[in-house]
Amino acid sequence: xLAKRIIPCLDVKEGRVVKGINFEGLKDAGDPVEIAGxxxxxxxxxxxxxxxxxxxxxxxxxxxxxxxxxxxxxIPLTVGGGISTIEDIRQLLNNGADKVSINTxxxxxxxxxxxxxxxxxxxxxxxxxxxxxxxxxxxxxxxNGGRTPVEKNAVLWAKEIESLGAGEILLTSMDADGTTDxxxxxxxxxxxxxxxxxxxxxxxxxNAEHIYRVFNExxxxxxxxxxxxxxxxxxxxxxxxxxxxxxxxxxx
Amino acid sequence: MKxxxxxxxxMGNLRSVQKAFECMGSRALLSDDKHxxxxxxxxxxxxxxxxxxxxxxxKKSGLDKSIVNFIMSxxxxxxxxxxYQVLFEGSEEGTERGLGILKGNVVKFRHAEKIPHMGWNxxxxxxxxxxxxxxxxxxxxxxxYFVHSYYVDPMDKKSVSSWTEYGExxxxxxxxxxxxxxxxxxEKSQDNGLKIIKNFIETVK
Numbered sequence: 115x116l117a118k119r120i121i122p123c124l125d126v127k128e129g130r131v132v133k134g135i136n137f138e139g140l141k142d143a144g145d146p147v148e149i150a151g152x153x154x155x156x157x158x159x160x161x162x163x164x165x166x167x168x169x170x171x172x173x174x175x176x177x178x179x180x181x182x183x184x185x186x187x188x189i190p191l192t193v194g195g196g197i198s199t200i201e202d203i204r205q206l207l208n209n210g211a212d213k214v215s216i217n218t219x220x221x222x223x224x225x226x227x228x229x230x231x232x233x234x235x236x237x238x239x240x241x242x243x244x245x246x247x248x249x250x251x252x253x254x255x256x257x258n259g260g261r262t263p264v265e266k267n268a269v270l271w272a273k274e275i276e277s278l279g280a281g282e283i284l285l286t287s288m289d290a291d292g293t294t295d296x297x298x299x300x301x302x303x304x305x306x307x308x309x310x311x312x313x314x315x316x317x318x319x320x321n322a323e324h325i326y327r328v329f330n331e332x333x334x335x336x337x338x339x340x341x342x343x344x345x346x347x348x349x350x351x352x353x354x355x356x357x358x359x360x361x362x363x364x365x366x
Numbered sequence: 367m368k369x370x371x372x373x374x375x376x377m378g379n380l381r382s383v384q385k386a387f388e389c390m391g392s393r394a395l396l397s398d399d400k401h402x403x404x405x406x407x408x409x410x411x412x413x414x415x416x417x418x419x420x421x422x423x424x425k426k427s428g429l430d431k432s433i434v435n436f437i438m439s440x441x442x443x444x445x446x447x448x449x450y451q452v453l454f455e456g457s458e459e460g461t462e463r464g465l466g467i468l469k470g471n472v473v474k475f476r477h478a479e480k481i482p483h484m485g486w487n488x489x490x491x492x493x494x495x496x497x498x499x500x501x502x503x504x505x506x507x508x509x510x511y512f513v514h515s516y517y518v519d520p521m522d523k524k525s526v527s528s529w530t531e532y533g534e535x536x537x538x539x540x541x542x543x544x545x546x547x548x549x550x551x552x553e554k555s556q557d558n559g560l561k562i563i564k565n566f567i568e569t570v571k
Contacts, residue, residue: 116532117486117509154556159486188386188556190511210381212554235415237482237513281482281513312484335480365486365509 117365118329118357119159119336120350121192121314122343124149127166129175131344147182153343154187156350159365161187162215162284162338165195166259173202177209184210194242194284203230207238215284217242218257221264221271224278231279240314241280243268245301246288253301260288268301269308276309283313284338290318294341297324302332314338322348322356329362368570370394371406373433373449375413375423379553383412383446386553390564400432408570409436412553413448417472417516418460420448430465437467437545442569445547450539451518453547459516468540470520478533482515487530487550489538495527498541500565508558510550512538517549 125132130144142148150161161183165176173196180193193206194215203214220227220241231239244260245253245268253268272283285305287298297318306313315334319325319342328334342348354364372383374396387394387410394410397403411433413420424430437443445453454464457472464472475481486509495501517536520526527541528548539548546566552559 115488116483116512119485157556184382185385186389188382188389188554188559190513190554207379208381210385212379212382232416236515237414237484282484310480311482312480335485 115363117159117363118334119314120325120353120364121160121162121336121338122153122158122350123162123164123316123338123340124344125164125166125340126176126179128172129179132166146179147186150183150187150191153350154189157354157365158189158350159336160190160192162192162194164215165193167196170196177205180206180211181209192240194240200230200233203234207234213238213240213282215240215242217244220275221255221257221266224274227275227278227280231281236279236281239280240282240284241275242284242286243271243275243305244286244288247298247301251300251304253304256288269304272305272309276311280311282311283309284316285313286316287318291316293318294320296320297328297332297334297337299327299332302328302334306333306335312336322353325353326357326360326362329357330360368392368408368567369406370408370410370567370570371397371403372410372412373403373424373429374398375420375427375429377413377415377420377423377448379414380412382553383410386560386563387567390560390567392567398427398429400428403429403432404435406436406441408442408444408566409433410444410446411449411452412446413452414513415448416459417448417451417457417464418462420452421460421462421464424452424465433465434467440544442566443545443547444566445545446553447514447549447551450547450549451516453545454518454520457516468520468525468542468545469522470518472516473519474516475533482513483517483532484513486510486555487512487532487538489528489530491528492526494524494541495539498527498546499569500541500546500562501527502565503561504558509555510538510548510552510558511554512550514549
């Protein structure tokens, strides 16, 4: 049976992890390669690196991080942030990324999704949606890291993403993100049932029950979390044990 | 020194596969050179992407004949994902003919809620799998990483070395004489995947 995936996400700026990491025994709490190794040992199902480097010049550092991580971690690695050209995608994939996550350029030019997925295959093109609620059952999308609203309905956009050939959707609720009060179940459920490609839920995880609920009620295929794992509030194996007890298929 | 070649036909996550071999102590060589491929001790054909693109790329450079020659010689062959699918006669995904080394076709999932089948799923090992040297140390119910929308329906069900359930039960690997080919990605399946790669290296003489 296909397991529900638990995916830690690392925010990386100029080659350093930004949100504080609180694992015991880390030599360098800011080193994404070392942290990726820890998550790999913990049986995380995949890893996401989000590159929040502002300057284009310094993006090459990320390629080096990906290359070094992929030397040691034999689980799927997704890289998002700042990817705007086919060449960006090619470089990341050639250096060991398995998937790339794109947002702003996909919204600005949806043909980019089609082009990228036809060149590299759907399996490695993840489209990220940042959604914010506008009213009951209505979500609008934002680009540029949540700064710029776009007149697009999140659910319709998700369907369009699917039809353009993306292999997966990374769905972040801007309302829930950072609250640790739980995922936006309604948003996740609405998007996940509207499309037939997998949906990764993101934003709001504060405890294991939140993750259980986003699978059980939100029909997410995978759950992404950052701070609860980084601050060691909860470990990946603890979450998986909790889910298993609740009857959710996980990889132990 | 064992000479293991990884077929480089311009597609797929070749570097990941190569790294997994390196991690298990074997320097596998990426190659698109017919002579180099046909004279190696073992051949690995990885692949991600679309069936037709894969077949076209392989045939364009005449590498299809090298694959066939290699397999006919009886030396160990390892197909991964598309490198598994192209061994068969054709695919519902495209119009190109496969290599036709094994009988059967590649078909689309019909009963799955989500496509692609993406993530970690388990293997059920029939007799052929339990006795397969590549599954040494792998148990029934072990997890492997999958990402695909089409699956192989081999004519020879006895060749199936593992089954996996995703809406329907499909052949997630086959093992026959010198061919081992699987739908999952050993190079992305952590320790379980590395075991298979290590076992494969050990079968190479």
